[in-house]
């Protein structure tokens with residue numbers, strides 16, 4: 001007889017053994033004191049820590065006007081929408097937010113989803129089914145939601161080496177010209193922090209008559225003078241066919257979307273299962289997200305301050321000899337390698353220094369590439385940065401020495 005629970009607990013034991021089992025910290029989030037928060041340690045004691053791993057980059061989740069809008073509209077329209085988009089779940093707030101998003105990305109239309117994960121899986125899956133004989137060409141570092149979306153429709157798929165346009169072209173050359181082709185990539189890669197060569201990809205797409213799909217989840221709100229992402233910064237909105245984004249990170253609320261030509265949007269609206277068969281976002285969430293976008297579009301100086309903070313943190317990391325991946329984006333990663341060591345480092349940082357850095361492990365990164373991903377926000381002070389850099393130096397120096405020694409012994 002199948003022992004279902006035993007199968008699952010064996011799998012979980014193996015995951016724990018590998019060091020990749022995920023332990024969540026129960027953050028008692030404070031809108032007033034962000035990025036500081038309370039949590040309870042293993043002994044039930046109340047502790048304070050600074051959050052260095054939130055994707056609330058621009059602190060819009062705790063922005064007064066955004067919270068005010070959420071409160072106002074939830075009192076006016078209720079907590080939930082009460083329906084799918086087709087069955088009473090389209091309110092004026094959904095319509096307004098979609099118009100705002102279309103305008104932000106200089107597109108004819110936009111379509112809302114519960115999250116960018118669902119926007120990615122639904123859109124790619126649906127396109128894969130609508131275009132007969134389609135081929136997807138996907139960057140090797142693409143997010144799980146892009147991979148799942150492509151997998152789900154069982155279309156032919158090719159992977160190009162990360163940000164390697166020559167490899168991309170080699171693949172394109174070998175696909176029959178009459179076949180529909182979709183190039184799928186991100187603008188800012190969420191772990192390595194690399195930024196893709198958008199312009200070159202757009203040129204290749206034109207040359208080989210491909211559709212382009214970009215995930216701007218880690219760029220919207222943060223790049224471009226209006227917060228429209230890397231495509232806005234490069235003025236390449238027209239060159240990309242479908243722009244995907246989230247309302248949950250830079251914009252600080254919840255939800256995801258695509259922005260595109262109105263025919264593409266209408267096709268996903270009409271055929272996309274993950275759009276059709278689910279309750280729509282609450283009206284108040286849509287209103288709060290629209291307020292957040294409006295504020296970020298109008299306040300480019302917030303973005304300048306945010307990017308200034310990234311450089312300031314990196315300056316202090318360098319001063320304290322903390323090695324990190326010095327990329328062109330806002331994501332600062334420290335590679336540790338072994339997942340168990342990475343977890344130990346994160347535990348020490350939290351328990352002894354009051355610093356919260358969630359270890360990033362498999363499957364978010366490849367096995368053996370566990371890392372700490374530092375996210376600086378608009379509200380981290382220089383004092384907090386100095387303390388982080390000094391603490392990282394103290395905790396990491398002995399650990400990295402041990403890792404190096406082990407590597408030398410194994411050689």
Ligand SMILES: Cc1ncc(COP(=O)(O)O)c(C=O)c1O
Nearest residue numbers: 115116117143190217246248256
């Ligand atoms: C690159 C990328 N795309 C999509 C998503 C999904 O976004 P959401 O949280 O809005 O579902 C994430 C992570 O959350 C991501 O990192």
